[in-house]
Amino acid sequence: MDVVVCLKQVVDPELPVRDFAVDPGTQRQVREGRPLVISTYDENALEVALQLKDASGAKVKVLTLGPAAAVSEAIRLALAMGADEAIVVDDPRAPELSGAEKACTLAAAIRRIGSADLILTGCESADWAERVVAPLLAEDLGAACVTFVSRVEAGDGAPVVRRLVEDGYHLVEVRLPAVLSVTSDESNRPRLPKVKDIMAAKRKPVQTWSPADLTRSSARDPGAGVEVRGVVVPERTSRCEFLTGEPAEQVTALAQRLRDQKLL
Amino acid sequence: MAVQLSDEHRMIQAMVREFATRELLPIAADLDQHSRFPREAVERAAELGLMGMTVPEDYGGAGMEPLAYVVAQEELARACAGFQTIVTVNNSLVCEPILRWGSEAQKQRYLPELASGRKLGCYCLTEPSSGSDAMSLRTTAVLRDGEWRLSGTKIFVTNGAEADLCLVYARSEPEAGARGLSAFLVEKPFPGASVGKIEKKLGIRCSSTTEIVLDDCRVPEGNLLGERGQGGRIALATLDGGRIGIAAQALGIARACLEETAAYVQQRQQFGRPIGEFQAVRWALADMATRLEAARLLTYRAAALRGQGLPCTGEAAMAKLFASETAMWAAHKAVQLFGGYGYTQDYPVERYFRDAKITEIYEGTSEIQRLVISRHLLARS
Ligand SMILES: Cc1cc2nc3c(=O)[nH]c(=O)nc-3n(C[C@H](O)[C@H](O)[C@H](O)COP(=O)(O)OP(=O)(O)OC[C@H]3O[C@@H](n4cnc5c(N)ncnc54)[C@H](O)[C@@H]3O)c2cc1C
Numbered sequence: 226m227d228v229v230v231c232l233k234q235v236v237d238p239e240l241p242v243r244d245f246a247v248d249p250g251t252q253r254q255v256r257e258g259r260p261l262v263i264s265t266y267d268e269n270a271l272e273v274a275l276q277l278k279d280a281s282g283a284k285v286k287v288l289t290l291g292p293a294a295a296v297s298e299a300i301r302l303a304l305a306m307g308a309d310e311a312i313v314v315d316d317p318r319a320p321e322l323s324g325a326e327k328a329c330t331l332a333a334a335i336r337r338i339g340s341a342d343l344i345l346t347g348c349e350s351a352d353w354a355e356r357v358v359a360p361l362l363a364e365d366l367g368a369a370c371v372t373f374v375s376r377v378e379a380g381d382g383a384p385v386v387r388r389l390v391e392d393g394y395h396l397v398e399v400r401l402p403a404v405l406s407v408t409s410d411e412s413n414r415p416r417l418p419k420v421k422d423i424m425a426a427k428r429k430p431v432q433t434w435s436p437a438d439l440t441r442s443s444a445r446d447p448g449a450g451v452e453v454r455g456v457v458v459p460e461r462t463s464r465c466e467f468l469t470g471e472p473a474e475q476v477t478a479l480a481q482r483l484r485d486q487k488l489l
Numbered sequence: 490m491a492v493q494l495s496d497e498h499r500m501i502q503a504m505v506r507e508f509a510t511r512e513l514l515p516i517a518a519d520l521d522q523h524s525r526f527p528r529e530a531v532e533r534a535a536e537l538g539l540m541g542m543t544v545p546e547d548y549g550g551a552g553m554e555p556l557a558y559v560v561a562q563e564e565l566a567r568a569c570a571g572f573q574t575i576v577t578v579n580n581s582l583v584c585e586p587i588l589r590w591g592s593e594a595q596k597q598r599y600l601p602e603l604a605s606g607r608k609l610g611c612y613c614l615t616e617p618s619s620g621s622d623a624m625s626l627r628t629t630a631v632l633r634d635g636e637w638r639l640s641g642t643k644i645f646v647t648n649g650a651e652a653d654l655c656l657v658y659a660r661s662e663p664e665a666g667a668r669g670l671s672a673f674l675v676e677k678p679f680p681g682a683s684v685g686k687i688e689k690k691l692g693i694r695c696s697s698t699t700e701i702v703l704d705d706c707r708v709p710e711g712n713l714l715g716e717r718g719q720g721g722r723i724a725l726a727t728l729d730g731g732r733i734g735i736a737a738q739a740l741g742i743a744r745a746c747l748e749e750t751a752a753y754v755q756q757r758q759q760f761g762r763p764i765g766e767f768q769a770v771r772w773a774l775a776d777m778a779t780r781l782e783a784a785r786l787l788t789y790r791a792a793a794l795r796g797q798g799l800p801c802t803g804e805a806a807m808a809k810l811f812a813s814e815t816a817m818w819a820a821h822k823a824v825q826l827f828g829g830y831g832y833t834q835d836y837p838v839e840r841y842f843r844d845a846k847i848t849e850i851y852e853g854t855s856e857i858q859r860l861v862i863s864r865h866l867l868a869r870s
Pocket of ligand 1: 578611612613614615619620621622644645646647648690698847850851852853854855856857860
C-alpha cells in the first residue's frame with residue numbers, strides 16, 4: 226500500500242502567548258524567529274501511516290507545501306520517525322495561501338506522485354484550524370473521504386477505519402484511494418525517533434518541486450469563496466465577581482454561574 | 490574554539506528532551522523516594538539508542554560522537570539525575586573502554602548486549618582504601634591454569650545491584666601503582682563474584698551503589714581487557730570520557746534548578762509583587778544562567794576535542810570541575826529562592842540539591858580535578 230502523509234509546519238503552538246504576533250501587512254501570523262514544528266494532528270497522521278508500515282509494509286511518503294528552507298526540519302523529523310521519502314513543494318507564498326488553495330496544490334502534487342492509496346492529513350492545522358484540506362483534496366482527486374479518523378486497520382480487503390464521533394466511533398470500510406483526516410488518540414501518539422534513525426534520515430530521498438511543475442485541476446477556482454480580511458489577537462480580560470449572601474446562597478449562585486459558562 | 494550543534498544534534502536533543510519529559514519527569518520524585526531502579530525507562534532508553542550512543546552501528550550502537558552524547562545526557566539529567574547516572578556509566582565507563590581496548594571477540598560479545606539494554610554494565614575501580622588514590626588499589630589477579638583468579642572488594646559501584654557485566658581493575662603485575670594493574674571483563678554469574686552491601690544515599694537514589702565482592706572469582710583468560718599491565722592507562726583514559734558525562738549531568742541539574750526557579754519567582758508574590766521583580770532575585774537568576782552557559786561551553790569543548798580524537802584530559806577535568814560546582818551552587822541558590830517551600834519535598838529543588846552534590850565527588854573529587862588541571866598546566870609550561 227502506498228501512503229502519502231501531508232505535513233504542515235507551523236509555529237510551535239506551545240509557545241507562550243506573548244510570542245504570538247500578526248504581521249499587519251500580510252495579516253498572517255509572524256513566523257520569523259519562532260520555532261517551527263509539525264502541526265499537531267499531522268504528527269498523529271504520520272504515526273497512523275507508520276503503524277501501517279510496521280504492520281503491513283506500507284510505503285510512506287510525506288508531502289509538504291512551504292518555503293523549502295523553512296520545512297526542512299519537519300521533513301527530517303518525519304524521515305527520522307520512519308517515513309521512506311519526502312516531497313517538498315517549494316512555495317515561498319505557502320504560509321499566505323488559503324486552505325482551498327493549498328488543497329489544490331497538494332492534490333496536483335499527489336497526482337504527480339502517481340501511486341497513492343491512502344492520503345492522510347491532520348484533521349485540522351494547529352494555526353488556522355480550517356478543517357478543509359482533507360475534504361477538498363478528496364474532491365479534487367475523486368477519492369473517498371473520512372474525517373476524524375483515529376486508526377486504520379488494513380487487512381486483505383478494503384481498509385477499515387475508526388472515525389471518532391461524540392459518544393464512540395464508527396467503523397467505516399473505505400474504498401481506495403481515500404483521503405483520511407486524522408485526529409489524536411491513545412493509539413496514534415507520535416513515536417520518538419531513534420538516535421540511529423535520526424542519523425539515517427540524512428540519507429533518505431527528498432525531492433523538491435516547484436508549484437510551476439504541477440498541473441492543478443481547473444475544475445474549481447481555489448481562490449474563490451473565502452477572503453481573509455483581517456486577523457485579530459483576542460483581548461483577554463478577566464473580571465472578579467464576589468458572590469454575597471449566606472453560604473448556601475453563594476453555592477447556588479456559583480453553580481448557576483458555572484452552568485452559564487457551560488463549565489458544569 | 491567555537492562549538493556548534495548540528496541539525497542532528499538538535500534533533501537528538503529534542504528527542505531526548507521529549508523522552509525525558511514524557512517518561513522520566515513524572516516518576517523522578519517517586520524513584521528518588523523509594524530508591525527504585527527504573528527498569529522500564531532504561532529499556533525504553535535502550536530502544537531509542539541511548540544505552541550505547543557512541544558505539545558504532547556495527548556493534549549495535551547509535552554511532553554518535555561525544556558532543557551528541559553530551560547533549561543527550563544533559564536532557565536526561567535535567568529530568569532525573571539518577572537515571573542519567575545509570576546511563577552514563579553504561580556508555581562512558583563500560584562501552585567506551587571495550588570499544589577502545591577490547592578484542593574483536595570481546596566487542597562482538599559484549600557491545601551489542603550493552604547497547605541494546607539486554608545487559609547493563611558497571612565499573613569497579615574504587616576500593617575501601619583507595620578512592621582518590623585509585624592506582625593504589627589492592628584487589629589481586631593471578632593467572633593460574635589458563636584462568637584469572639580475582640580477589641578483593643570493590644565499593645561504591647554504580648549499577649552494582651543490576652549490572653550483568655563488571656569492568657574490574659586488579660593488581661596482576663609485581664610493579665607498584667598504575668603499571669601493576671590490569672582490567673577484566675567479569676560477568677556477574679562467574680563463580681566468586683557477588684553483590685555486597687547496598688549503600689543508602691543522599692541523592693541519585695534510583696541508581697544503585699554497591700559493593701562487588703570478588704572471592705577467588707574465576708575469569709577466563711580471554712576476558713582480560715587490553716594488555717596485562719595496561720589497566721591503569723585504561724582506567725585513567727576512560728575517566729576522561731566519564732568526566733565529560735558527569736559534566737553533562739551537572740549541566741542538566743543546574744538547568745533544572747534555573748528553569749524551576751525562573752518559573753517560581755514569577756509566580757510567588759511577596760510585598761505585593763512577584764519576588765522575581767526584586768533585583769536581588771533577578772541577579773541570582775542572571776548568575777545562574779551565566780555560569781550554566783559557561784559550564785556548557787567548557788563541556789561542549791571537551792566533548793568536541795574528544796570527538797576529534799585529540800587529548801582532552803585537562804579540558805575534561807575543567808568541564809567536570811566547573812559544571813559540578815555550578816550545579817551545586819545553582820541548587821543552593823534554587824533552594825534559597827524557593828524559601829521554606831524549597832526545603833520541602835513538595836518542590837523538586839531539594840532533590841536537585843541532594844543530587845547535585847555527587848557530581849563534585851565521583852569520577853574524581855573537585856580536589857582531584859584541580860590536581861589534574863594544575864598538573865597539566867605545570868607540565869606544559
Ligand atoms: C554514589 C557514588 C557512586 C560511585 N560510583 C562509582 C563507580 O561506579 N565506580 C567506581 O569505581 N567508583 C565509584 N564511586 C567512587 C568515587 O569515585 C570515589 O568516592 C571518589 O573518587 C572519592 O574517593 P573516596 O570516596 O575514597 O574519597 P577519598 O579519596 O578518601 O577523599 C576524601 C577527601 O580527601 C580529598 N583528597 C584526597 N586526596 C587528595 C589530594 N591529593 N589533594 C587534595 N585533596 C585530596 C578528596 O578530594 C576528598 O575531599 C562512587 C561514589 C559514589 C558516592
